[in-house]
Amino acid sequence: MANFYTDNADLKHHLHHPLMEKIVALRERNYTEAEKYDYAPTDFNDAMDNYERVLDIVGDICGNTIAANAEAVDHQGASCADGRAYYADATIENLDVCRKAGLMGMAMPRRFGGLNFPITPYIMAAEIVSRADTGFENLWGLQDCAETLYEFGNDEQRAKYIPRVCEGETMSMDLTEPDAGSDLQSVMLKATQKEDGTWVLNGVKRFITNGDSDIHLVLARSEEGTKDGRGLSMFIYDKRNGGVTVRRIENKMGIKGSPTCELVYKNAPAELCGNRRLGLIKYVMALMNGARLGIAAQSVGVSELAYREAYQYALERRQFGKAIIEFPAVSEMLATMKAKLDASRALLYECSRFVDMYKIYEDIARERSLTADERAEMKHYSRLADALTPLAKGLGSEYCNQNAYDCIQIHGGSGFMKDYACERLYRDARITSIYEGTTQLQVVAAIRYVTTGLYLDMMKGYAAEGFAGELGEMAHKLAALTAKYEAAVKKVTDLNNPAYLDFNARRLVEMAGDIIMAYLLLVSAKTCESFVNTAKVYTRMIEAEVTRHCEFIDNCTVDDLAAYGIK
Numbered sequence: 001m002a003n004f005y006t007d008n009a010d011l012k013h014h015l016h017h018p019l020m021e022k023i024v025a026l027r028e029r030n031y032t033e034a035e036k037y038d039y040a041p042t043d044f045n046d047a048m049d050n051y052e053r054v055l056d057i058v059g060d061i062c063g064n065t066i067a068a069n070a071e072a073v074d075h076q077g078a079s080c081a082d083g084r085a086y087y088a089d090a091t092i093e094n095l096d097v098c099r100k101a102g103l104m105g106m107a108m109p110r111r112f113g114g115l116n117f118p119i120t121p122y123i124m125a126a127e128i129v130s131r132a133d134t135g136f137e138n139l140w141g142l143q144d145c146a147e148t149l150y151e152f153g154n155d156e157q158r159a160k161y162i163p164r165v166c167e168g169e170t171m172s173m174d175l176t177e178p179d180a181g182s183d184l185q186s187v188m189l190k191a192t193q194k195e196d197g198t199w200v201l202n203g204v205k206r207f208i209t210n211g212d213s214d215i216h217l218v219l220a221r222s223e224e225g226t227k228d229g230r231g232l233s234m235f236i237y238d239k240r241n242g243g244v245t246v247r248r249i250e251n252k253m254g255i256k257g258s259p260t261c262e263l264v265y266k267n268a269p270a271e272l273c274g275n276r277r278l279g280l281i282k283y284v285m286a287l288m289n290g291a292r293l294g295i296a297a298q299s300v301g302v303s304e305l306a307y308r309e310a311y312q313y314a315l316e317r318r319q320f321g322k323a324i325i326e327f328p329a330v331s332e333m334l335a336t337m338k339a340k341l342d343a344s345r346a347l348l349y350e351c352s353r354f355v356d357m358y359k360i361y362e363d364i365a366r367e368r369s370l371t372a373d374e375r376a377e378m379k380h381y382s383r384l385a386d387a388l389t390p391l392a393k394g395l396g397s398e399y400c401n402q403n404a405y406d407c408i409q410i411h412g413g414s415g416f417m418k419d420y421a422c423e424r425l426y427r428d429a430r431i432t433s434i435y436e437g438t439t440q441l442q443v444v445a446a447i448r449y450v451t452t453g454l455y456l457d458m459m460k461g462y463a464a465e466g467f468a469g470e471l472g473e474m475a476h477k478l479a480a481l482t483a484k485y486e487a488a489v490k491k492v493t494d495l496n497n498p499a500y501l502d503f504n505a506r507r508l509v510e511m512a513g514d515i516i517m518a519y520l521l522l523v524s525a526k527t528c529e530s531f532v533n534t535a536k537v538y539t540r541m542i543e544a545e546v547t548r549h550c551e552f553i554d555n556c557t558v559d560d561l562a563a564y565g566i567k
Helices: 009-015 020-027 044-076 089-100 119-132 134-152 155-166 279-316 328-365 372-416 421-433 439-451 454-463 469-494 498-527 529-554 558-564
Strands: 079-081 084-086 171-174 190-193 199-209 215-221 232-238 244-249 260-273
Touching: 009 044, 009 119, 009 328, 020 044, 020 328, 044 089, 044 119, 044 134, 044 421, 079 244, 084 244, 089 134, 119 134, 119 279, 119 328, 134 155, 134 171, 134 215, 134 232, 134 260, 134 279, 134 421, 155 215, 155 232, 171 199, 190 215, 199 215, 199 232, 215 260, 215 279, 232 279, 279 328, 279 372, 279 421, 328 372, 328 498, 328 529, 372 421, 372 439, 372 454, 372 498, 439 454, 439 469, 439 498, 454 469, 454 498, 469 498, 469 529, 498 529, 498 558
Parallel strands: 171 215
Antiparallel strands: 079 084, 190 199, 199 260, 215 232, 232 260, 244 260
């Protein structure tokens, strides 16, 4: 019997990070939840044991049901008929199993029927689900939209909708339109308030993941005569009320089990979520940050499966009288795949812990006033989370695509055939660097933390933890790379030329992410020897990458931009 949690010791390593003790105590309100719910943990060890038990269930379901169904789901796909979207037969089975196991609404409070999980173990479950079936993670993972309902909905809306999500109803976020993709301030779906104070929605949404879900969060233009983000509000649409039809579902390259829909709204009843005019400015930004963390987890799940498929094939495939894993060209590819996997996972869970810290403080602030120290800590972790989220999503999705590519390369001609999972994995991986903000948009989000020096401060903070022996030698190399990065940032920013900064932003952000991930691997290697080789491989890899980027910047002038069509 396969279990996608227990067969991966790295997950347990990240789950048991020292910061988790504080996260869990805050989440459980110093374990006073046990006074209200007999199944709530009484102390830290009890909580961690509970997380592990649930992750064991997730791992079992993923290893023995969802992964086993993945090929059938990919073959059948979702379909559209009579204005509705329909899941593949095996997707229905997957959802049913997850509902019966109580794996919906994992991060929601117990009073709404959730498990009250912190973000970190929930994101770990998302990684496991993605390894089993990348497309199914889209459906299962959209339960995260309930976080937006919880944060910004009123008491009546929380009580009305969140228990339904915890019972297994599905969600979607309806943002994109035919003429408003990444530029969400151009959204034109119209929200009209009737004389009785209720709202109706009219217009079209496109590329909506799980678009025929039970409960929708919809970005719509509520302010007559506006054309920018200040005229947009967030609405809740309940499928039970009618008014929305599925015009078509997209015929996609991958993630075929996840229906991507074009929706037509015709006087669809809806409820205003939160305050008017804050739909894009505040609520979508919060929604997208959560979604991007989910895509980062999805990417790590793909990387995990790609590495395992490639490794197993290299062990079994024999050429010229020996297994191909014995050829240096193949073993180097595998070691690099593992390094990229471990690095992106380390970044993912560092980010998720930072998200946990500030989100929990925000939740506590709804119950009582925070102390000055608590407010400062919340602000600190919020800034760190905002800085790492675009790195985790952007670089993690790029590594996931690279690992899926190399998985096929190691399989050779067989990898191009549908006989092996890597062909499906390669198609599924491609979307991760596109949806919920392309890699290029993640660079736009991250560059501010390059110019403000936050990434540099983080590098120096990790370096200050101290490393001995061979880890110390690697830390010395990273210190040298940090100095190169700092010099490159200074050169670009000193020119005070926005076009030049934009042109080199990707290089600066990639260097920052590379160095931070390398330090995180060193931190893991201090307590877990299995990360030492990975840290060596990754450090060598980024030495070449950082040097290459720095040399490019050293030799690039403002005048050179014209050759790239930049004015």
